[in-house]
Amino acid sequence: MSENTSQTTTGATGTTEPAPFPWAPATGVGSLPGGDAREAAKTVTGSFEDFPFLAELPGRGPGADMIGRTAGMLVELYARVEPSGWRIGDRPGRDTRRAHSWLGEDLDALEEFTQGYEGALKVQAVGPWTLAAALELRGGEAALSDSGACRDLAASLAEGLRLHLADVRKRVPGAWVVLQLDEPSLTSVLLGQIRTASGYRTHRAVDRQVVESTLRDVMGAHDGPVVVHSCAPGVPFALLRRAGAAGVSFDFSLLTERDEEPIGEAVEAGTKLFAGVVPATDPATGPGAAPATRGLSDPGVASWVSGRCGAGWG
Structure with missing residues (x-):
């Protein structure tokens, strides 16, 4: 999805046209240190006045981590914590309730600090392939091992995202919502590098x-822009563009010469680039401290500053 068409403007001819999406120059990836939802929301809305995001606080424990948080959004699929990680179960339990509680607390805090806000707002969820690589089936093997399980998981995720996005819009009615799908395992899925349970x-x-088809279906849950984030090397820019991603978020330090051509093609096609250049280990520097970056700072290249992955600005 490339544009949010829920808001319109009147063109020179007097006709009603979709308003261009108000992309802002900087935002964060999603995770922050600490465990205070109100403090996180205050920090995010104060630091990224034009492009805040729904903060994730994984330091609170299971259910606040990226996998548990997204597992809690699933519809008619449930997950619980096992020693080996998150595993799909038969019914909602304590871990699902905890994930719902953490997310509700974060949404309440965001709503409090965005009263009257109008502009871009980003929310994050784990994408279908990283989720399939992380969630275990009942036997302990990753859902990735079963094509039927992958389809069911993607469908459940899409429906859960629809409900989540509707809740966000209700809480922040002036927001132009951007959905970020976190896919750090996507390259490994494509290359056959995800290890089995035995190792x-x-x-x-x-x-x-x-x-590509699965990503396109999940992106279809949102009628606005979708950005796909990966902090791994070898981001498949062309595949993500074909799947319908309006933007791609990546760690700038991991780019190689092989990435230059697909990045150039993505830019020519109008894809927004979110370059992670602010170290997560030093949040005090803030998003504006990032230096100009090779290639992405050239005139005409649509790129935005973002934090790197980690427990700081990323």
Whole structure:
């Protein structure tokens, strides 16, 4: 999805036209240190006045982490914490309730500090392929091992995102909502590098067309812009663009010469680039401290500053 068409402007001819999305120059990836939702919301709305985001506070424990938070959004699928990680279960339990509680607390805080706000607002969720690589089936193997489980998981995620986004719009009615799908495992899924439960083998690579189609279906849950974030090397820019991503968020320090051509093609196609250049280990520097970056600072290149992954601004 490239534009949010829920708001309109009147053009020179007097006709009603979709308003351009109000992209801002800087935002954060999502996670912040600490465990105080109100303090996090205050920090985010104060530091990113033109592009705040719904903060994630993984330091609070299971259910506040990116996998648990997104698992709590699933519809008619539930997950619980096992020693090996998050595992799909038969019914909602304590871990699901905890994830709902943390998310509700974060939304309450965001609503409090965005009274009267109008502009871009970003919310994050784990994408279908990283979720499939992280969630275990009942036998302990990743959902990635079962194509049917992957389809069910993607459908459940899409429906959960629709409900979540509707709640965000209700709480912050003036927001132009951007959905960020976190896909740090996407490259490993495409290359067949996700290890099995035994650790001795890897799951076979998923067909690129299947990956692209699934991403497109999940992105369809949102009628506004979708940005896909990956903090891993080898981000598949072309695949994400074809799947419908309006923007791609990545760690600038991991780019290589091989990325220059797909990035150039993405820019020419109008894809927004969110370059992670602010170290997560030093939040005091703030988003405005990032230096100009090779290539992405050239005139005409649509790029935005973002934090790197980690427990700071990223």
